[in-house]
Amino acid sequence: MLDYRIINHPDNHAVGCHLVTWPGSPLLADPLFEACPVVSEMLARAENAIADTCFGCAPFARITLIPLNVWQDAQHDALTQALRPLFIAPASTRVLLDASVNAPGLSSALRYLFNLEHTLTDLGLRKPQPGAVRLRQIDIWCQPEQTAALKAQLRQQQAIAHGMVVARRLADLPSEQCTPQFVVEEAQRLCANIPALRCEVLDEHAIVEQGLGLLHAVGKGSARPPRLLAIHYDGVEIGPVRSYVGKGITFDTGGLWLKEGAGMYTMKYDMCGAANVLGLMLSIAALALPVRVMGVLALAENAIGPDAMQPGSVVRACNGLTVEINNTDAEGRLVLADAIAWASQRHPHARYIIDMATLTGAVVKALGYELSGLMTQDEPLRAALTAAGKQSGDEVWSLPLDARLKKQAESAIADLCNTPTNNAAISASAAWLLHHFCPPEIPWAHLDVSGTALWREGGKSVASGRPIPLLIQHLLNDLQ
Template identity: 45%
Template sequence: MTAPELSCSSDPVSGSDADVVLLAARPGDDGPVLLAPDGYEWVAPLLSRLGAKGAADEFTRIPAQGAGPQVVAVVGLGDRSDAAGLRLAAGGAVRQLTGTDSLAVAVPVDDADAAEALLEGAALGAYAFSAYRAEPKEPVRRITLHATLDDARLERVRSVVGGVARTKDLVNTPPADLSPERFAELAVEAADAAGVASRVWDEAALEADGFDGILGVGRGSSRGPRLVRLEYAPSGASVHLALVGKGITFDSGGLSLKPGASMVGMKSDMAGAAAVLSAIVALAELAVPVRVTGWLCLAENMPSGTAIRPNDVLRIHGGTTVEVLNTDAEGRLVMADALAAASDEHPDAIVDVATLTGAQVVALGHRIAGLMGDDELVDRVRTAAGDVDEAVWPMPLPRDLKALLKSDVADLANTKLGMTVPGMLLAGVFLREFVGSKADSDERIPWAHLDIAGPAFNTGGGWGFTGSGGTGVAVRTLVRLGEQLSAG
């Protein structure tokens, strides 16, 4: 896991031994307005002469004068100087400081929320996945924030950023090196280190306990599937949140084979499981008083003589049968097993996270996740995402769509063929069928579904604190949701 060393300092930045000091600027009527501590007034006129305007994403380097860091970097804020704007700007600047060992962040801020966002953004931007490069890219390794931030907030940034980095590492790892078994091993290692309990189902255990969805999807691979249950249960916790993550370590489409170009990037089809793992570990590290169980549905979807076929019927955990019409609609099959198992424990809420449908990308693009489910929980998740500036958008789950999942031989079909359908919504309607009831009640457990197919993997250029490849999306939202639920 690659995450920078973070610290705070109340000392003047002029005495810092960092390689670079980071300042900020915003547009003004007479040129850029510099946001910097005393001693850096000389930077403002240089910015104007260099043509800088303080616009968003603008980045300027200037040789320093006198003692302290030898390079001054100035990032533009544009019209956003709120916490979200500071987070994005700091991350965008740090992404461009590859090869810099140490950084001092000296942007004056008015409150602790802004200071935390500034440090978090800088730390999120200090990421590079270089395990497979002959000449590794070295991100900023040490970041010192020259502002007041209490120990609890500093630890929160460390845990959240570490979780995002873990998720990115898992998503970026080539699929040959991240089998379901290996993912499960890494999950148990991370859980053990954080004091989180874990249990792993191998093929024999999956069969014994009736997890035919996960077994069916994994049947075509020589590397067997796994189900991992994680539990963080602090004493005194009054709320139980269940998290379910899709973990298809590589998705070829199975016998419903994807075109070759569409397989590129399918190593990211386990991003939901990675996000669930990292969120639970972070909540445990921060001792948030909320009980969280996590279900990681791990399988590799491959074509072979043993793979499931269209028209095969799988019996999902709990007994519901599903006819497989398209083996490339596999994520919902593994998720169904875990949603049913999570429901057996009657948690207060269930949130699932999955790179589930290409239709999500068509509808919302690569930066906005689709959010579906029960209104009250959807509102809670949306609020949590808004607090950390992760973009989600609520989508409906029309009840009439269930009729499209009719099967001639089973309780449900896993998709609808032969007509244009709202794929993201239809997948959500399918998942809803496997969410169980509250204890001693026929009322369904509150449930929300996050489709992160587009936001989970950045195939374009970097922006803000997000580089290319795995993004770690949903980790920060899930941590914030756990914090909110623990506070009632």
């Protein structure tokens, strides 16, 4: 993890760092700035636009003045958006961030800085760049009376970012390495030294024995067999269990309904839902929350081969429902359905089940890349997740989910079919299928994160770690 500290007075440690502050900050009255005349020149430009320099700014390596209105923007994540281009190529291993102003977006900005712990270079798949600078230390300056609140805020955002970094590293790996078994072993390694976490694994034989026919159908065409991984967190001995389920398709060819090449390129990221469940569990453990939680990762590779599932096949889920597979490229909802049903059987009195998945491209067309799709029939859960999204800056937007979608999942030969034949309401239709696998007495919500699970910048896509911030905020609110 990146180190951080809170300071009330700049010291020699600030020499050579990247200073990020705002015009009018009391920090600028510190004697340290007397030897830095460039600041007065920057102030004239920083009222309405970012002023930034690496020249003539000694004793700092870089100075950035961000207008006050950016710090105070409560709606557009403006502070984080201002920071992003500054840290593409850091000028120093240390940043001194001025947190003395009331900044609604400070939590998001801190979370972003902590996420700089991971870059694609860390995967070890390319030669390191000689002389490249990495952020190693975050110093936060504030007034003494702000210290206590800021300390709690930093601890929370570092824990959230820790889970996000784990999820991002896992999702960014190439799929030939990140197989279902690899995910299991990585989760076991990460949980091994955390007493409150324990892992339970179903291999391909146990999956069949326990009747998870949908998960088996998706994974049986691959030489890398499926797994179901349950991570249990016991922060207290008794109490309702909160369950999270993640889609973990470690690579999606589309199966016999084969994708075209361009559509297959980013399919190593089809396991972001499962990766984020793992990261979420680690964040919960890092915060030592007084709660019982189960995270379920439904892991499979949707491949082609002699044993691949065929269009028209009918398979039975672990809750007894049969599903006609009329599209093998709609596999994510199949593994999710079995995992949701399995989770509900394991804890029939769960407080709620929330699943997350890169499920449909249709949700991206509807909501873009900033909002996750939320589908639920439980109004209190909908309201709670929506509020948590606004608080955390990891927002959701509700899509309809009611009996008007019934025909979208009807089959002439089975209880359900996995895709609508009319190609309409794709995202909501998938959620309508899924709702059959959670008993009505357990509140359930589906998050389609196809647009938000990746961060797109400069023509490249990398894992984002969303919706971990949303779910931690929702859990914290739920515990109040």
